[in-house]
Amino acid sequence: MRRFLLIGMVLLAAFGLSQEEWVTESFGPITWQQPSDWQKTPSLGLNSTGVFKGMSDGQTLTQGVGVFFIYDAGVEESLVSGLSQDASLVDQKEITWNGFKGRYYRFEGTDLVFDVRVFPMGMKDLAIWSFVAGNPPEEDLQSLERILSSVNVSEHVSLSNWKSSNDILEIFQSGNHIEGSLGERMIEGVMIENNIFGWWKRVDSPGTLGPSKFWDGAFSGRVEDGRLNLLFSDVEDPFSISDGTSVVFENVSGEIKHLPKESVSITESLFCRSVYENTPFATDDTFNLFDKRIVMWSNTDPFENSHIFKWEWYDPSGNLRETVYYIVAPVVETGYDYYDSVWGWIPSDGLGEKDLGNWKVSFYIDGERTAEGTFKLSREVSMKTVETDTFKVDVPSYTYYELSEGIHYFIFDIADLTFAEIHYETEPLENGETVKTPNYEVNFIESSMPDYETGQNFLFWIVQFPEKEGQYLYMSFYALEEDFKRLESVFEKILNSLELK
Known part of the structure; x- marks a missing residue:
């Protein structure tokens, strides 16, 4: 008996270990399983995730296998266009997955194969993108296949179709969030109990209303007795619609789920x-x-x-x-x-x-x-004085100041990274021009550098103040070009206020 118990414990431990080596993950509307030791990759876009098992120390695309999930608007055009610059399109066709109709693309390049499956989900597209690079071991290819076969739509996501006298309304629902298409229109809204509120727009319209000025109008409605009654209007606020075009839809398939009303305090x-x-x-x-x-x-x-x-x-x-x-x-x-x-x-x-x-x-x-x-x-910027043992300077009153590893940081905007810094060096600034502040003659350089991720340009000033006790105080300003021009007079005010002790 003890022997069988021991064998059973060994088998349980083995199965338990096998289960623990794979974990369940989720992203947007999908879930999947992956090996727990696969590397989570950096984001590829605004809404993306991914896993990758490489062969090299750097875990790069040079050799290995991987999966990415990109859930964003317009992903098909941008992703397929981007891949086509580095690989040849060898196959494409229409496919279905979990009730969604989509498109399949296969690209091939030198030691590189991409499979891309794209499915429209409401106003966004889900791209399931897998790749094989180099000659990965068979066990990694098996893991890749297992990950892909485990990809599924979350239980919180549902599809439904509704028919009016003229059109079919396809609705994609995630929680109480509604997205869908109605002929040449698209819609987005929220369910509050059995009521629905949101916006609509024509596919080819630039839009002028609602969130991000993206929409053509608002709508409101109600699900009742198996029917969906919607009132479409040109007004902007979906909660203040009094008249418009009323459309009644009969349910064809699926259902709109009702959730309890959630209050936000x-x-x-x-x-x-x-x-x-x-x-x-x-x-x-x-x-x-x-x-x-x-x-x-x-x-x-x-x-x-x-x-x-x-x-x-x-x-x-x-x-x-x-x-x-x-x-x-x-x-x-x-x-x-x-x-x-x-x-x-x-x-x-x-x-x-x-x-x-x-x-x-x-x-x-x-x-x-x-x-x-x-x-x-x-009209004017309110200023405050920051004073240390070696200098004092006036900065906008909202400035965040921090001393870190000998560098004095003055942060004006953290979202767009607008800041100044002060530090000391033993050598003067070379190739600078001489400019005057109310208190000193300083060496000055203005230059720029691109942000390769965004394509935007950063401007910066580097200012070297006179030598004192064998050291030169350096003050620098950094901002996006458009922000720098807007704040240039403020930066000058800060620079002119600096006093050495």
Whole structure:
């Protein structure tokens, strides 16, 4: 008996180990299994994920196998176009997967094979992209096949088809988030119990309304007795539609799932200049004409579902100057555990002298006003003094200052990486031109460098102050070109204020 028990424990341990070597992952609307030791690769785009098992120490594409999942709009055109520059298209056809109709492409190159399967899901495309590079071992090829065979649509995702007298409405639902197509129109919205609210647009239209000014109009409706009743309108707010074109749809297949209404409670609201990793940066109640944007950030109790947020911005005369909409996807689609903050903003480049004064912002969640806030827009930048043992300098009052490993950092905008730094060197600056500040003659260089990932250009100044006790103080400023030009007079003000001790 003891022998059989021992054998059983050994077998259980072996099976247990085998199970533990594979883990379940999820991304957007899909789930899959993968070996636990496969490397998670960096993102390839705004919405992407991937796993890769390489043969070389650097874990590169030179040799190995891998899988990527890219869930984003327009991925078919951009991905296939990108691959075709490095490999030849040898096969393409239409395929189906889990009820979705899609397209299949195969590319081949030198020691490299790509298989790309693309499936439209609402307004986005899911690309299941696998590759084989070089001559990987058979066990890695078997793992690749097993990963691909395990890819599945999350249980939180559903498809349904609805028929009107003229068109078929195809709906892709993730949680309470709705996306779909209706003839030459596309729609996006949220389900709140058995009600639906959202926006529509023609496929070839640039759009002027709603989130990102992407839509042509709003719609609202209700699912009742197996029918979907939608009211399409040209207005912008889906919660204020009073008339429009009414369309009744009969269910053909699938269903729209109803979820309990989720309330979102605001615990705090404030204004800032940017947001980094969900945290407000450079908070303030007074902004100026040099600021790039003005952000209203709200902290919330944790929530998981899709919601429609709206911010109304009123100028000092009480006129509604801007309306900002945002629709958040549910966590089952994005992969987050929950959300606990939300923010909306307006750019400052359209503001001028006539807009100085006290502004008001009203914040709405799913059509209900939830919070209000006020801020002041002023002409000039408010400054503060940062003083150390060796220098003092005036910087904007919202500046984040930090001393790290002998370098003094002054961060003005963390979202777009706008900052200055001060450090010391024992040698003077070479090839600089001489310029005068109110206190010193300094050596000065202006130059630029490209950001190869975004294609944007960074400008920077390097300024060397006179020698003191065998050391030269260097001060540098860095910003995107358009931001640098906007802030150039502020940078000059900072530079002119610096005093050596």
